[in-house]
Amino acid sequence: MQTRAVYAKGKMDFDFRDEQVGPPGNQDVIIKVHACGICGTDINFARDWPDDYMPLGHEIAAEVVELGPDVSALKAGDKVIVEDCTMCGVCGNCKRGHVEFCRNMYNLNDKPGMAEYMCVRQNSCVPFDGLDYKSASLTEPLAVSLTAVLNAEIPLGGSVVVLGPGPLGLMAAKVAKLRGAGFVALTGLNRSTPREKARLDLAAHYGADMVIEAESQSVEDLIKSKFPNGVDRVIVTSPPRSMYDALKIIRFGGIITFLGLHFGGQDAIELSINDLIFNKITLRPTFAEPAINFPLSNQLLRDGLVDPRKLITHTPSLDQLKGTIGSIISGDKPIVKAVCLPNG
Ligand SMILES: [Zn+2]
Ligand SMILES: [Zn+2]
Structure with a gap:
């Protein structure tokens, strides 16, 4: 053939x-x-x-x-x-x-x-x-988002910020809500192109209670105005440098899961190990291979829990x-x- x-x-x-x-x-x-x-x-x-x-x-x-x-x-x-x-x-x-x-x-x-x-x-x-x-x-991209959310171990009613408004970020926001988050914010850069606008306009449909345009708004100020001590969990679906935003808004003892890669040479970032230790921050990378979450992911789509x-x-x-x-x-x-x- x-x-x-x-x-x-x-x-x-x-x-x-x-x-x-x-x-x-x-x-x-x-x-x-x-x-x-x-x-x-x-x-x-x-x-x-x-x-x-x-x-x-x-x-x-x-x-x-x-x-x-x-x-x-x-x-x-x-x-x-x-x-x-x-x-x-x-x-x-x-x-x-x-x-x-x-x-x-x-x-x-x-x-x-x-x-x-x-x-x-x-x-x-x-x-x-x-x-x-x-x-x-x-099923495959949802399994990636799902694995990140499961890794985050969201506390019931907990606060979550998802960085990145692509399909992975949108589906992570939705699954975070399904997994018991009480509040979910989603960030993107801006609404300046038809594509960026279309993504951010879907955020509420996929569970986001707050949408932040990080190019013109301060993620830290907006989140801290609602959660002065930071949020329970941050899920990073955007490129590696987004980790800086994540570290500004995570609470003492919080967990950051991340899956955003970069193949164009911008995969290395600088972190303060002291800050991680003194603030008891857990960094948890997510790599959804092998594909063990496909059956659950497929079920969430089939049952309409993720549209x-x-x-x-x-x-x-x-x-x-x-x-x-x-x-x-x-x-x-x-x-x-x-x-x-x-x-x-
Ligand atoms: Zn893929
Ligand atoms: Zn094996």
């Missing part, structure tokens, strides 16, 4: 390849990709990646169309989410039951989800029902992908979450 598959590197250099898919290995399935979300990582690859072409797309919702000879857990027609990283089940940590520390994870073998078809391992598939493909493709529909504002085809990623970078369109539909 033939497929079109999309790769990209920095300066918006896209490579559309015609590739052979299959025949599937013993434990593999061939899937038809119905929806694949555009992630910040994809944007990083297309805008900044200096080296070889990278595969685009890992937020995959698909239909099983062909089975390898030893596949028993799936059948043709099944709807599945594909894990971008799957625990191996055989390394020492997996054997001890600590699959979250697997050191031998399976991935997508450098193949893009931005493709009509893929060949993947059966044990990387999570079957689902009761949800359309487009909405189901949010997938308002978040997905654009659904480009493979041919429209480059234009959509360009618009996400420039901010000229009100894109909150774009989900590619490779098969139309």
Whole structure:
């Protein structure tokens, strides 16, 4: 079987390849990709990646169309989410039951989800029902937000600030509320572009009680006017330097969880270790691999506890992908979450 598959590197250099898919290995399935979300990582690859072409797309919702000879857990027609990283089940940590520390994870073998078809391992598939493909493709990013919120151990009725108004920040705000937060604030830079405005305008729908435009408003002043001693938890979904804002508003003994990466050389920041020690601050990085929170994340979407529909504002085809990623970078369109539909 033939497929079109999309790769990209920095300066918006896209490579559309015609590739052979299959025949599937013993434990593999061939899937038809119905929806694949555009992630910040994809944007990083297309805008900044200096080296070889990278595969685009890992937020995959698909239909099983062909089975390898030893596949028993799936059948043709099944709807599945594909894990971008799957625990191996055989390394020492997996054997001890600590699959979250697997050191031998399976991935997508450098193949893009931005493709009509893929060949993947059966044990990387999570079957689902009761949800359309487009909405189901949010399972991966929601699992990232969900993992950060679970790591934050929010006290019942507690105060939370989420830094960053992207899909991860919006969904983290919502899940924080579900997890018992009494107050949630969400920060973004400003409303100066259609994209920034669209994101901040959705904040209330996703559980935010307060929205802060950090470019023109002081996050510290606004938060301290309501919580003079700082907030219980801060969840950082924005780039590493946002940690400075987080440290200004966290209370004594508070927890900061963070997942915002930077691949353009701005990943290092300077921190006062004395301040962390004397103020008993816990810094907790979140890395949601392997994908152990996919089933719960999918359930939250299916049951409507996290609304997938308002978040997905654009659904480009493979041919429209480059234009959509360009618009996400420039901010000229009100894109909150774009989900590619490779098969139309
Ligand atoms: Zn992603
Ligand atoms: Zn393992």
